[in-house]
Amino acid sequence: MDDVLMNAEIWVKSLFADDATGHDWHHTDRVRRNALEIARQEGADGFICELAALLHDAGDEKFHESEEVGKDFVIKWLEQQQLPRETMLHVIEVIDTVSFKGGFNRPPEQIEGKVVQDADRLDALGAIGIARCFMFAGNKGDAMHIPNQKPREEMTKEDYRHGKSTAINHFYEKLLTLTTQMKTETGLKMAKDRHDFLKLYLVEFHDEWNGKK
Ligand code: ADP
Ligand code: NI
Numbered sequence: 001m002d003d004v005l006m007n008a009e010i011w012v013k014s015l016f017a018d019d020a021t022g023h024d025w026h027h028t029d030r031v032r033r034n035a036l037e038i039a040r041q042e043g044a045d046g047f048i049c050e051l052a053a054l055l056h057d058a059g060d061e062k063f064h065e066s067e068e069v070g071k072d073f074v075i076k077w078l079e080q081q082q083l084p085r086e087t088m089l090h091v092i093e094v095i096d097t098v099s100f101k102g103g104f105n106r107p108p109e110q111i112e113g114k115v116v117q118d119a120d121r122l123d124a125l126g127a128i129g130i131a132r133c134f135m136f137a138g139n140k141g142d143a144m145h146i147p148n149q150k151p152r153e154e155m156t157k158e159d160y161r162h163g164k165s166t167a168i169n170h171f172y173e174k175l176l177t178l179t180t181q182m183k184t185e186t187g188l189k190m191a192k193d194r195h196d197f198l199k200l201y202l203v204e205f206h207d208e209w210n211g212k213k
Helices: 002-013 026-040 044-054 067-079 086-100 111-122 126-140 156-164 167-173 184-210
Strands: none
Touching: 002 026, 002 044, 026 044, 026 111, 026 184, 044 067, 044 111, 067 086, 086 111, 086 167, 111 184, 126 167, 126 184, 156 167
16 A cells, blocks of 8 residues: 555656646645545545545646547556455545535545545645745736736636636635535634634735825
């Protein structure tokens, strides 16, 4: 089992070595650490959570031609590991339900899915979440802020992924909505300070932008 975790770490490090979208190896590593802490407090399976956290972005549709291609990519890797079939299926199920996808994804039913989803979302909040948001927006070609462009209220999955937005609007369209959607008590507790930090940051941002400082 330890070998599989080590192999996963090596594989994912190589996949995300050149990432500039906020999904570099350190993102995965932080999600793994958060997942282990939440799993411990929630009594979830630590091995499943750790492995799913390590693999959670490897097959993400953002980095592949389609959702199916991404999923197959991870399944092929898992099939090469010495894992009981049941464990492998459990990990695949967790990964499948982690992604946000504009809120259109099937929600996790098992505790391990809830743990890894919360762990991933924590990394979209707080100081690191802000840094990742600006990295992602810059990489996508979105502006930092356009004052007369209002946050979108209704979005299709396609709009969420490919529509034009701004880094600041992403706070309102997604980041500030995450905390109330946390799936575990532990995740919710961990999210609160990070959520407050986003709000504080926005006040400062708008004050500076509007010359109130
Ligand atoms: P998931 O992988 O769970 O579906 P996303 O890919 O939507 O989640 O988000 C991953 C990270 O990229 C998060 O930190 C998120 O805030 C950021 N991100 C996603 N879309 C945008 C966007 N349009 N503008 C800025 N940041 C974004
Ligand atoms: Ni992630």
